[in-house]
Amino acid sequence: MPELPEVETIARGLAQRVTGDVVESVWLGQKKEPLKSPASEIAATLENSRIVAVRRMGKHIVFDLERSDGEGSVRPTHTTHAKSQFIVHLGMTGRLQVCEPQSEIAKHTHAILKLASGRELRFVDPRRFGRLSVARDGDFDAEGIEPLEVELDRFLALFRGRKTPIKSALLNQKLLRGVGNIYADESLFRAGIRPRRRAASIPRDQLEKLFLSVKEVLKEAIDLGGSSTSDYVNSDGEEGFFQLQHRVYGREAEACLVCKTSIKRVVIAGRSSHYCPTCQK
Ligand SMILES: [Zn+2]
Numbered sequence: 001m002p003e004l005p006e007v008e009t010i011a012r013g014l015a016q017r018v019t020g021d022v023v024e025s026v027w028l029g030q031k032k033e034p035l036k037s038p039a040s041e042i043a044a045t046l047e048n049s050r051i052v053a054v055r056r057m058g059k060h061i062v063f064d065l066e067r068s069d070g071e072g073s074v075r076p077t078h079t080t081h082a083k084s085q086f087i088v089h090l091g092m093t094g095r096l097q098v099c100e101p102q103s104e105i106a107k108h109t110h111a112i113l114k115l116a117s118g119r120e121l122r123f124v125d126p127r128r129f130g131r132l133s134v135a136r137d138g139d140f141d142a143e144g145i146e147p148l149e150v151e152l153d154r155f156l157a158l159f160r161g162r163k164t165p166i167k168s169a170l171l172n173q174k175l176l177r178g179v180g181n182i183y184a185d186e187s188l189f190r191a192g193i194r195p196r197r198r199a200a201s202i203p204r205d206q207l208e209k210l211f212l213s214v215k216e217v218l219k220e221a222i223d224l225g226g227s228s229t230s231d232y233v234n235s236d237g238e239e240g241f242f243q244l245q246h247r248v249y250g251r252e253a254e255a256c257l258v259c260k261t262s263i264k265r266v267v268i269a270g271r272s273s274h275y276c277p278t279c280q281k
Contacts, residue, residue, distance in 0.1 A: 058177030094130025
């Protein structure tokens with residue numbers, strides 16, 4: 001599943017390629033699952049809209065749209081429905097491709113947006129956990145707080161009185177949005193906190209370390225272009241991710257890079273958690 005850094009990388013790649021382009025027409029497949037908004041609404045919102053920005057919110061890719069009159073000029077933004085959004089969640093296997101119209105249409109293509117530049121933006125998703133939706137008044141807001149933007153006081157407040165394991169709290173998208181399993185494990189390792197510790201029991205100085213390590217791990221991964229372990233494809237349709245060197249994630253029974261203790265794996269809330277029993281308390 002693409003995590004925040006992969007989604008950030010994909011959104012940045014798309015922003016470079018499609019910002020300023022106009023959606024001329026939309027084809028949507030027959031499968032219902034990928035469409036979170038009605039097909040007619042998705043098509044009506046996208047057609048004749050100019051893509052003014054592409055950005056990441058949590059693990060969503062948000063295309064900010066402005067109505068275009070079809071001649072390419074944009075009406076003033078204060079007119080009704082002048083601003084709307086196209087929102088893509090990649091799910092497990094979703095990907096967005098920017099390609100030439102003659103390039104072969106991949107199996108499991110669920111949406112094709114024809115762009116005024118002559119190219120196409122395609123959504124492909126074999127397992128169909130990805131979701132496409134539109135917000136017609138441009139008011140889409142993902143749940144939770146953006147981990148790269150959250151300030152220390154708000155971060156500390158998220159865990160106050162919370163009796164769940166810190167790992168579960170980090171994965172709770174209503175608290176921080178977009179922190180997934182890999183980056184939660186890596187952040188906890190760097191902060192020296194065991195994943196099973198109750199969030200409320202962790203002293204302030206350790207939470208301050210966690211605050212820094214969450215941001216550090218996500219930023220490092222974004223700088224590397226995400227740390228995919230499987231088949232993500234960048235917005236050109238090419239495989240293009242480098243891997244952040246995981247210090248604990250996926251390293252069960254291997255030696256800790258700091259102290260040589262065997263890395264342990266436990267299951268918390270159904271997810272594998274990896275930690276060093278010596279470095280993490
Ligand atoms: Zn260690």
